[in-house]
Amino acid sequence: MPNEQAVARFCAFFNKLDKTCTEKLYEVYTEEVVFNDPLHHIKGREALSRYFATMYENVERCQFTYHTQQQQGNQAFVTWTMEFVHPRLARGKPVRVAGCSALTFADDGRVTQHRDYFDAGAMLYEHLPLMGQVIRWLKHRLN
Numbered sequence: 001m002p003n004e005q006a007v008a009r010f011c012a013f014f015n016k017l018d019k020t021c022t023e024k025l026y027e028v029y030t031e032e033v034v035f036n037d038p039l040h041h042i043k044g045r046e047a048l049s050r051y052f053a054t055m056y057e058n059v060e061r062c063q064f065t066y067h068t069q070q071q072q073g074n075q076a077f078v079t080w081t082m083e084f085v086h087p088r089l090a091r092g093k094p095v096r097v098a099g100c101s102a103l104t105f106a107d108d109g110r111v112t113q114h115r116d117y118f119d120a121g122a123m124l125y126e127h128l129p130l131m132g133q134v135i136r137w138l139k140h141r142l143n
Contacts, residue, residue, distance in 0.1 A: 006109035007069055007076045010101075014064050022049040030112045037116040060085040060092075076103045082118075 013028045025045055035042040035051070042048050056062070062084040070077045078101045083094050099118030106112045 003109070004071065006105050006111075007071055007078065007103070009109070010076075010103065010111060011064070011066050011069075011078065022053050025049050025052070028111055029114070030106050030108075030110045033112055033114065035114045038118060038120040058086055058088070060087065061094075074105045074107075076105070077101070078103070 010028055013024065025048060029045050029048060031045050032043070033045050033048060035048050040051060042051050062082065065081045065083075067079040067081070068077070069079075079099070080101065081096055081098050083096045085092060085094050097118050099116055102113075102115045102117070103111050104113035
């Protein structure tokens with residue numbers, strides 16, 4: 001059964017994400033990891049490596065602030081705020097997104113299932129030139 005160090009290792013890994021992050025995926029994820037977020041469903045560490053490499057290719061900076069961490073048995077939940085800079089989103093200004101990661105650990109402390117929950121509109125769509133205006137207008141109308 002993984003201990004608190006497994007969650008700390010996961011959090012530390014994500015605060016070092018950059019173009020080279022895929023080199024250390026084996027330290028955090030099992031070979032057969034399943035990763036889900038509102039935009040993707042990925043099976044296997046090799047596929048996850050390609051996803052991270054593509055995603056962080058143009059990201060200039062990405063930093064997580066972690067809030068609540070809860071662990072019971074081989075499962076953990078971590079709430080976070082991510083701040084990132086991408087030249088094609090929000091005119092290159094920082095974008096902040098709140099979210100939560102639900103994690104399942106293997107006996108060796110590596111992640112075997114990872115599901116992220118966040119508002120995809122707040123992360124991506126609201127910051128695209130034309131689509132962003134429409135989404136912000138719709139959100140305003142619904143509030």
